[in-house]
């Protein structure tokens with residue numbers, strides 16, 4: 001698939017402070033790409049540059065092969081949803097949705113047809129004549145979506161569209177956004193600082209920190225193969241161990257590198273020969289090491305349990321297990337089993 | 350009611366009475382044929398009102414004042430409104446600086462200002478009336494600014510403006526279509542305040558234009574020396590106008606802000 005949007009060597013500064021540092025990336029057509037990163041990492045800044053709302057940038061932005069770097073926002077055919085929804089309070093829901101079509105001076109019949117279609121799709125038909133101040137947060141969000149989608153933009157940007165909503169509606173709406181995106185084939189950039197949200201709905205995730213891209217890839221890529229220390233710490237709740245420590249645990253790895261072990265990849269040794277131990281005979285990668293230690297603490301996270309496991313040789317490990325099987329008591333001496341291929345080295349320092 | 354409260358209300362009533370008394374007296378005087386030795390006028394008449402309305406000086410002065418007031422409103426709308434929108438919505442730092450600018454008209458006494466202005470602009474070949482209007486508009490800036498400040502904080506106007514741009518609008522249309530309709534009460538209050546500043550200006554007009562351009566206030570002072578009754582009629586008219594403006598302002602103030610909640 002081709003890149004619809006390409007950003008090349010984007011540099012943005014505010015009052016001499018460099019905020020975006022030489023960023024280059026592509027966004028694939030028809031996909032939902034998430035910008036994920038901690039607060040202040042530059043997500044909004046990049047989004048506004050793509051939208052054309054920040055003129056003071058260096059670099060190149062191309063949309064469908066055209067250089068749009070110097071085009072004003074109203075000529076880019078890009079839609080944007082603001083965190084505050086930015087509905088026009090003096091207009092009804094239907095007039096809000098019709099706004100862009102009226103600017104384009106479309107025939108009346110066409111406007112009515114397209115607006116109604118959008119209101120049906122977003123389930124806002126019953127609130128057609130209501131004013132924005134009479135709507136709930138989730139409803140406002142859907143109107144904002146309808147208002148942007150009705151113009152069928154080549155690219156739709158969403159800046160933390162769900163951050164003002166409560167947890168349950170967030171999940172509902174994010175699935176709805178994903179559904180619209182797939183049904184209408186819209187290319188979307190979705191900004192969030194919630195990794196679960198990004199993982200759940202994205203085709204592609206672009207993780208930013210400190211104005212730089214740390215890693216771009218699918219949810220699986222990023223989750224299973226974090227490139228560097230930042231990603232390893234930012235995603236999941238990983239064990240990060242250096243080569244020397246791992247050797248002391250009996251795991252032979254490159255001593256120069258840092259390694260990541262996801263906490264759910266440990267199993268407690270319950271004395272029975274596990275599948276993993278049998279694999280041992282077939283492949284070197286499936287080799288299992290057994291690490292002795294003490295269960296220091298256990299905390300319940302609903303469907304999961306998280307343990308702190310103090311190994312005999314020193315380092316503490318985070319171990320996560322589904323809250324179904326039998327698990328060891330706090331204070332008991334047990335072994336944890338670790339498959340050799342669960343140890344992922346970081347590519348970058 | 351507590352004793353403290355009784356005291357406060359009593360004192361406030363007394364002050365209000367003291368302030369109202371001259372106005373009442375003026376009102377009575379404007380309807381009196383002759384009011385010298387008696388407690389209340391000997392007889393009542395509307396002749397002073399009639400005389401004034403048919404007086405061409407009065408009409409000229411009123412029209413002159415209306416022109417200054419209206420022109421100040423137009424200039425303020427064209428220059429101040431976009432600036433206030435810009436600093437409120439896009440440039441917080443500039444906004445902080447503008448706050449200083451706002452105190453200026455209060456900090457510099459009118460006379461000093463006028464003397465300076467006459468020295469600098471007095472001899473330029475540009476009509477002084479134009480300067481006068483610009484100066485008066487400038488003086489109304491604090492009032493204009495204050496009436497819009499709260500309104501701009503009540504909603505995400507920046508988001509709305511940028512959203513309109515993303516929906517295909519050019520900047521000026523975006524401002525007219527999505528900003529103006531949502532600040533219209535604030536804008537109206539600002540216009541009204543600017544108008545009254547312009548309409549009732551005295552010091553600068555008098556000195557800067559040497560009395561060549563007689564406005565309502567200047568006429569009022571001239572009349573004060575000539576005819577007491579006629580002057581009270583003028584004062585009553587003037588107060589009537591101010592009270593009307595005040596009532597409208599009280600009804601309107603905070604309307605946009607409330608709507609934003």
Ligand SMILES: Nc1ncnc2c1ncn2[C@@H]1O[C@H](COP(=O)(O)OP(=O)(O)OP(=O)(O)O)[C@@H](O)[C@H]1O
Pocket residue numbers: 014015019037038039040041042043044045046193
């Ligand atoms: N108008 C501005 N003037 C000065 N600095 C700015 C401006 N806008 C953003 N910044 C700075 O740029 C950096 C990135 O900001 P940005 O808003 O892009 O972060 P973000 O990733 O969107 O964060 P959040 O998750 O909190 O929204 C921050 O350090 C911020 O202080």
Ligand SMILES: [Mg+2]
Pocket residue numbers: 043044045159
């Ligand atoms: Mg942001």
